[in-house]
Amino acid sequence: MTSYLTLSGVNKQYGAFTALDHVDLDVEKGEFVTFLGPSGSGKTTTLMIIAGFEDATDGAVEVAGQSLAGLAPQDRNIGIVFQNYALFPHKTAAENVYFPLQMRSVKRAEGLARAEEMLTLVGLEGFGHRYPKELSGGQQQRVALARALVFEPDLLLLDEPLGALDKNLREQMQIEIKRIQRKLGVTTIFVTHDQSEAMSMSDRIVVFDKGNIQQAGRPLDIYHRPQTRFVADFIGETNLFDATVTDAAARRAQSPVLGEVSYAAEGLPALADGQEVALVLRPEQMKLSRDPVPGRMNAAMTVETIVNFGDSALVIGRHGGTPIRVRLHGADVVILKEGDAATVSWTEDAVYVVTR
Amino acid sequence: MNASLRLIGIFAIVFIAAPLLIVVPMSLSTSASLQFPPPGLWLGYYASYFTDMSWLRPTWNSLVIAFFTTLLTMALVVPATFALVRHRFYGKSVANLMMLMPLAVPHIVMAVGYYSYFGDLRLVFSKTGVVLAHTCLSVPITFLVLSANLKGFDRNLERAARSLGATPRQVFVHITLPILRPSLTISALFAFIQSFDETVVALFISGRDAETLPRKMFDSIRQEADPVIAVISTLLFLIVALALLAPHAMRLTRRMLATASRRTTPRDQT
Known part of the structure; x- marks a missing residue:
């Protein structure tokens, strides 16, 4: 596959502050890529550089082999949906969607017809004559999406578009956006700080922190095979245990909490004996029992708190001073109560190592 | 309550x-x-107001002066407000202060200043002089109204328009200007009223040729206390009342038209 959107060595300085530190990224045509990271991590800056609202201090951005350098935002043919939708309040929904066509000298009658078609595609048939303030948040969102797509852009950029919606509507819009994106096949960059949004929508997730790409990969790879401590900690619930590599060739490490531990090898950075690392264990990949389970790796812990969610329960225990979080299915939790001594167990392939 | x-x-x-x-x-x-x-x-004094040139001429003068004051004020304040609200530059806070200065200086002080300064420039007793002086007095209030509105303007609207293919000029014409139109209208109205209302500076520099309505009223009340003054006050009140009620009336008719048209499109229910 060839790269459709290419960022190479993109750097952004604000005085002495480095907002983006030589970012490289390839996005394929039709791909849905999410930029995930905390605020100030550089994800929005990257988006603004692609859109042309910020200039990179250094580096190049290409779409379909064409450099975007020196192209004004209006000449880039990129659709953007902003967090607050940025609908034009003095124009109706249909006129909003017609605007990019109007700027491309499409006749009003034809443009409004195409706008109406697009509104139908996003599920707003018959709402064209309404002004933005007469629409609900979710409807405004759909108008903004229709407006960003009606001129068949080369790229669709979504800047935290679901942040202002309540939970139910957000989940509904996630599905809607995915459906529309698939149908039109438009290459999409989605910016969010919400990891569940990133997980459920993306073909690929790019995790940003402090102006660097920490890791880029498929959602489940990011979740199960984090490459840095930041990614392990930021995505999902995690147990991180400090450890020292005892035998790199045999994939063994010594942890004060877990004892002598074997770890999975796939996708690991090269490690040396004696190297300080952190072991990653997801709460749902561990089990609790009264006694050690033969064939699994075991460690002792004291149950401290049990939080019930109905379908599952989170058990927080301690080994010495270190908390251990284990997620159990609803049915499994009844055998335990707070204050019990228990054994936590796991298999070798659940343990990943990240550098400290 | x-x-x-x-x-x-x-x-x-x-x-x-x-x-x-x-x-x-x-x-x-x-x-x-x-x-x-x-x-x-x-009703005789109404008739005499509308027939007496000594009242109609100052009325006309006031309208002309207020019109050109508004024009000049907007030409100066609109670009200045965009610069002061949206850009950072050296000396910005001083510029901000200068815009508001006429608000702090008593009109009588300004009037004395104009009287002596415009004398040298041969602008005393001319409409041009009054327009220039009134423009200075109108700048602060116009600037305050406009900058408050511009600060609340969502710049993402302009960014969105750019990304949708509009040049900066098209963004201004299609997006920025229409959205700011109500605040531009209101600030222009303030400039107009400020000029139409202004007495002190007009007393000093308007003279006979450029005599404004407030000046004529002031002279009249000192000399004969002509009841025409009450006529003018009543008429001004009526104009203002109509101007205030007009938007309400328009909104009401628009809403009635909207409900009427909505009834004809039953598809639209959600």
Whole structure:
């Protein structure tokens, strides 16, 4: 596959502050890529550089082999949906969607017809004559999406578009956006700080922190095979245990909490004996029992708190001073109560190592 | 609402409306000078206002001066406000202060200044002089109204328009200007009223040729207290009242039209 959107060595300085530190990224045509990271991590800056609202201090951005350098935002043919939708309040929904066509000298009658078609595609048939303030948040969102797509852009950029919606509507819009994106096949960059949004929508997730790409990969790879401590900690619930590599060739490490531990090898950075690392264990990949389970790796812990969610329960225990979080299915939790001594167990392939 | 608060409210309204209750009857008076209560009712002073050139000429002068003051004020303040609200530059806070200065200086001080300074420039007793002076006085209020609105303007709207293919110029024409139109109208109205209303500077520098309506009224009240003054006050009040009610009336008709048209599109229900 060839790269459709290419960022190479993109750097952004604000005085002495480095907002983006030589970012490289390839996005394929039709791909849905999410930029995930905390605020100030550089994800929005990257988006603004692609859109042309910020200039990179250094580096190049290409779409379909064409450099975007020196192209004004209006000449880039990129659709953007902003967090607050940025609908034009003095124009109706249909006129909003017609605007990019109007700027491309499409006749009003034809443009409004195409706008109406697009509104139908996003599920707003018959709402064209309404002004933005007469629409609900979710409807405004759909108008903004229709407006960003009606001129068949080369790229669709979504800047935290679901942040202002309540939970139910957000989940509904996630599905809607995915459906529309698939149908039109438009290459999409989605910016969010919400990891569940990133997980459920993306073909690929790019995790940003402090102006660097920490890791880029498929959602489940990011979740199960984090490459840095930041990614392990930021995505999902995690147990991180400090450890020292005892035998790199045999994939063994010594942890004060877990004892002598074997770890999975796939996708690991090269490690040396004696190297300080952190072991990653997801709460749902561990089990609790009264006694050690033969064939699994075991460690002792004291149950401290049990939080019930109905379908599952989170058990927080301690080994010495270190908390251990284990997620159990609803049915499994009844055998335990707070204050019990228990054994936590796991298999070798659940343990990943990240550098400290 | 409790009773004493309501009473205070009523008093406040009466206090504010009292001058009107006196001025309107006086304008309908038969007496030869301003007198309350009027000895009899008569429309003659309305007729004399609309026929007497010594009143119509100052009215025309005031309108012309207010019109050009508004034009000049907007030409200066609109770009200045965009620069001061949206850009950072050296000396910005000083520029900000200069825009508001005329608000702090008493009009009489400004008037004396214009009188001596415009004398050298041969601008005293000319409409141009009054327009220039009034523009200075109109700048602060216009700037305040406009900058408050521009600060609240969502710049993402302009970014969105750019990304959708609009050049900066098209963004201004299609997006920024239409959205700011109400605040531009209001600030222009403020400039107009400020000029139309202004007395002190006009007294000093308008002279006979450029005599404004407030100046004429001031002269009249000192000399003969012509009841035409009450006529003018009443007319001005009516104009202002109509201007204030017009948007409400328009909104009401628009809403009625909208409900009428919505009834014809039953598909639209959600």
